[in-house]
Amino acid sequence: MTDQPIPAAFERTERAGSPALVLVFALFLAGAAALFSFLPKDEAGNVVLGLLAALAVVGVFAVFAFAVGLLQFAGQAAKNDITKLICDGNQEGLIATDAPGKIIYANETYMNLSGARNPADLRPVERLFSGAPDVSEAIYRLAQAARDGKPNVEELRLSPPLSGDGRVGWYKIKVRPLPFAGVRRANIWTVADVTRERERQENVFQELQHAIDFLDYAPAGFFSCDRDGAVSYMNATLAAWLDYDLAQVGSGGLALADFLAGDGASLIASIAGGAGEVRTEQFDLDLKRRGGQSLPVRLLHRVAFGSDGAAGPSRTLVLNRAPGEEPAEDLRAAEVRFARVFNSTPMAIAILDANGGIVRSNAAFARLMPEALKWADVGAGRSIYAGILERDRNALETALAAAAGSQTDIPPVDVALAGDGDRSARLFISASDERDGAGATIYALDTTEQRTLQNNFAQSQKMQAIGQLAGGVAHDFNNVLTAIIGYSDLLLANHRPTDPSFRDIMQIKQNANRAAGLVRQLLAFSRRQTLRPQVLQLGDVLSDLQMLMRRLVGEKINLELRHGRDLWLVRADLNQFEQVIVNLIVNARDAMPGGGDILLRTRNVMPDECASFEENSLLAGEYVAIEVEDGGHGVPPEVKDKIFEPFFTTKEVGKGTGLGLAMVYGIVKQTGGYVFCSSMSGKGATFTVLLPRYVAESHEAAPSVEPAKPAADLTGHGTILLVEDEEAVRAFGARALASRGYSVLQAASGLEALDIVEQNQGKIDLVVSDVVMPEMDGPTMFGELRKRGVKAKVIFVSGYAEEAFAKNLPEGEDFGFLPKPFSLKQLIEAVKAAAS
Numbered sequence: 001m002t003d004q005p006i007p008a009a010f011e012r013t014e015r016a017g018s019p020a021l022v023l024v025f026a027l028f029l030a031g032a033a034a035l036f037s038f039l040p041k042d043e044a045g046n047v048v049l050g051l052l053a054a055l056a057v058v059g060v061f062a063v064f065a066f067a068v069g070l071l072q073f074a075g076q077a078a079k080n081d082i083t084k085l086i087c088d089g090n091q092e093g094l095i096a097t098d099a100p101g102k103i104i105y106a107n108e109t110y111m112n113l114s115g116a117r118n119p120a121d122l123r124p125v126e127r128l129f130s131g132a133p134d135v136s137e138a139i140y141r142l143a144q145a146a147r148d149g150k151p152n153v154e155e156l157r158l159s160p161p162l163s164g165d166g167r168v169g170w171y172k173i174k175v176r177p178l179p180f181a182g183v184r185r186a187n188i189w190t191v192a193d194v195t196r197e198r199e200r201q202e203n204v205f206q207e208l209q210h211a212i213d214f215l216d217y218a219p220a221g222f223f224s225c226d227r228d229g230a231v232s233y234m235n236a237t238l239a240a241w242l243d244y245d246l247a248q249v250g251s252g253g254l255a256l257a258d259f260l261a262g263d264g265a266s267l268i269a270s271i272a273g274g275a276g277e278v279r280t281e282q283f284d285l286d287l288k289r290r291g292g293q294s295l296p297v298r299l300l301h302r303v304a305f306g307s308d309g310a311a312g313p314s315r316t317l318v319l320n321r322a323p324g325e326e327p328a329e330d331l332r333a334a335e336v337r338f339a340r341v342f343n344s345t346p347m348a349i350a351i352l353d354a355n356g357g358i359v360r361s362n363a364a365f366a367r368l369m370p371e372a373l374k375w376a377d378v379g380a381g382r383s384i385y386a387g388i389l390e391r392d393r394n395a396l397e398t399a400l401a402a403a404a405g406s407q408t409d410i411p412p413v414d415v416a417l418a419g420d421g422d423r424s425a426r427l428f429i430s431a432s433d434e435r436d437g438a439g440a441t442i443y444a445l446d447t448t449e450q451r452t453l454q455n456n457f458a459q460s461q462k463m464q465a466i467g468q469l470a471g472g473v474a475h476d477f478n479n480v481l482t483a484i485i486g487y488s489d490l491l492l493a494n495h496r497p498t499d500p501s502f503r504d505i506m507q508i509k510q511n512a513n514r515a516a517g518l519v520r521q522l523l524a525f526s527r528r529q530t531l532r533p534q535v536l537q538l539g540d541v542l543s544d545l546q547m548l549m550r551r552l553v554g555e556k557i558n559l560e561l562r563h564g565r566d567l568w569l570v571r572a573d574l575n576q577f578e579q580v581i582v583n584l585i586v587n588a589r590d591a592m593p594g595g596g597d598i599l600l601r602t603r604n605v606m607p608d609e610c611a612s613f614e615e616n617s618l619l620a621g622e623y624v625a626i627e628v629e630d631g632g633h634g635v636p637p638e639v640k641d642k643i644f645e646p647f648f649t650t651k652e653v654g655k656g657t658g659l660g661l662a663m664v665y666g667i668v669k670q671t672g673g674y675v676f677c678s679s680m681s682g683k684g685a686t687f688t689v690l691l692p693r694y695v696a697e698s699h700e701a702a703p704s705v706e707p708a709k710p711a712a713d714l715t716g717h718g719t720i721l722l723v724e725d726e727e728a729v730r731a732f733g734a735r736a737l738a739s740r741g742y743s744v745l746q747a748a749s750g751l752e753a754l755d756i757v758e759q760n761q762g763k764i765d766l767v768v769s770d771v772v773m774p775e776m777d778g779p780t781m782f783g784e785l786r787k788r789g790v791k792a793k794v795i796f797v798s799g800y801a802e803e804a805f806a807k808n809l810p811e812g813e814d815f816g817f818l819p820k821p822f823s824l825k826q827l828i829e830a831v832k833a834a835a836s
Helices: 019-038 041-068 074-088 108-114 133-148 195-216 236-242 264-269 331-344 363-368 390-404 448-493 500-525 538-553 574-590 607-613 637-642 660-671 727-739 750-759 778-787 824-835
Strands: 093-098 103-106 152-158 169-178 186-193 221-225 231-234 278-288 294-305 311-320 348-352 358-361 413-416 424-434 437-446 533-536 557-562 570-573 596-605 623-630 674-679 685-692 719-723 743-747 766-770 793-798 816-819
Touching: 093 108, 108 186, 133 152, 133 169, 133 186, 169 195, 221 236, 236 278, 236 311, 264 278, 348 363, 363 437, 390 413, 390 424, 390 437, 424 448, 448 500, 448 727, 448 824, 533 538, 533 574, 538 557, 538 574, 538 596, 538 623, 570 574, 570 660, 570 685, 574 596, 574 623, 574 660, 574 685, 660 674, 660 685, 719 727, 719 750, 727 743, 727 766, 727 824, 743 750, 750 766, 750 778, 766 778, 766 824, 778 793, 793 824, 816 824
Parallel strands: 557 596, 719 743, 719 766, 766 793, 793 816
Antiparallel strands: 093 103, 093 186, 152 169, 169 186, 221 231, 221 311, 278 294, 294 311, 348 358, 348 437, 413 424, 424 437, 533 570, 596 623, 623 685, 674 685
16 A cells, blocks of 8 residues: 555545635626626627636636545535544544554543543553553554554453542453555554443352352252253252262263163153243152262252253252251151141231132131132132222232232232121232242231221320310310300399399300300310219119109100129219210110110129220220110211210201210210220110229328308408419409409419519418419419418419319429309309418
8 A cells, every 4th residue: 555644534624615705706706797897898808718718727627626535525524524423422432543653533532531631642542551461462462453454352451440540440442444545554443441341240240159159059959951961060069969079060071870870861851841841840769979879869850842842951959868868858748847837827828820819728818818718609719809808909909910920029918808897907929930820929917906906096096186176175265254254243243133134144144154064075075174083882873863864865765774783983073974874875865766775784894804895995904884775776887986076976957066975985084984885787886884993092192172161251351363364364353353352463474473472572362373374384383482482372273174283283282273164153252262
């Protein structure tokens, strides 16, 4: 080849067309045409001939330039631009050099690899890679191939890598010639960073090595052979059993006949199968050790057949059955042992086929899902779908389809079980292979008790939240009712019964008292009402109530009382307990509008009898049971869990507030007992109240002292500090006390009360304080007063139960208590009793 320079086209130096030059050329032609119009005809002809001659010369030179390649059309330039873009954007480093090694072209990737900031810093491949002898040898072979005009590929390891990041880098370098006709030869070099690819290969190789190690030292033997019986692999376990050197196995010198005794090799070779079939056969044979001793084994031989039906490579698992070997126990005994474990495990297990049919199940599964083990119609077997309710079958079908696709990490499925009772289970599903194709194994846990506990806990949380809401509403409403009742009393004191306004004021007070009764029901449900517990003999209490209950049920209903023998004592608020019984009797009456029988019975309940109530929240103990049984329409299952919620009623609009059973629930719970309902729709209902047995204790605390009966004269003297954050209640109380002769100091909060006490040292005789107040509550204020030496008596006023705040008071302190809402008379009587 001639020693000529590389053509400029290789350097991608093409120029695009210039619109400015075209415009100049057009203007030139227009000017020449205008000039011709001013020239004489003879001179214009000579000029035209001159121009034509010049254009002819230019055309000849253009044709010659195009022929030798000095001139190209725009289409060829565009092609060269596309080629340049492809090379510039290549993810591998590209560099072109001429025969002497001068760099002609390099793309951006190569510049980044070499760390060059500009073309002047570029280094050829021979100078870029240097270092260890193996790197230098690879670069020398590449350079020699470039000089000889031959392609070559090398992979080399460089430490540290070109980027400087990491410990080592791997690079794949290619070189090939780029011949041009009639010019000097050039070479194109390709440099690719394959570090990550090599790391992945090494990781795969390590994982493969780990897998081989696991297989080599597995507790069972394993070997693989080709269709001719030549052993291609044998694990270390089997090689040790046969006393062979593992390094010699797989070198082509070992065949099946060498270690299978008798005609074992022929027996294995006799396996036949269809095109594309995979067969697994079991053989009980003897192996020959290298010293000639025999070794009894069980072979699980798996062979795949090709499209022509010829046997292909096989894989064989070897189980040692020699005496004294742990895996060599009799297989039948192992199967019996497995069957015993399978059937006696407490977890329900079932093996399914691809269609959900039950292939095998254990005893726990039979107990959990007996409906699934019943045979279906003729031609259909036992199905897992028969054991669950229809609403949950779609979820199970989806999980079984995932198992059929060999999917892992299948989420558990919660299902409701068919049959009697409200039972549920959680199914764990994993893929398995059966003879009929892909199937699944199901592990089932009975979650009936767990779900019941969850539902009960959720119900108790809801009831507690509703109770807190009801208590908060009742507290605020009590303040309003206190003001209404108090100001009604003040008005009544100034109006005689003959006054026309007297009846209107009385109507206001009566409706306020009625509203106070509803508030007490809310407080009873929220367990914040004031209870005055006392020791009761329920037989005597119910006997006293008998006449009242008979009047309540009317003539159409027969009320029967059955008292148990030797009833234990209980401790409860008499009035509230009577309210519980009356509410239950009234509900039983309303459930039988056409008449019927109501049975009210009492009995003692021993701890071992508590389980018979089937209530998970019931703690075993000694209780006195009061049961109210009717023969009415019963409680539907869908509303059974809501009957104790406030404002829930099944009665017609205007015939019930929905607070009766809510009040029963709150009173019984505040007393420390339990109440629940058992019912079947259309067959009546039984409400059971369990109150804990009362056993007197020597260290039992004495009940709080109630205010003494007031004297006929309700006037008094002395200074009273009235602490109340509700302005209307505070104004009413101050006016009522001042009208009876007391000097009243008012405070809107506990902090303000402390300031007033500081300003009136030793002058305050009695403190009447609300309990719940902003900034500082009543009990906290009480403690601060005692710290400051104030010994004045205190009456607490609250809509909540006394026990709700008494525990926050200093131990051993005495105080009075006045529940909200209260009337003017009740306030004066409490103050008079405390001040006397």
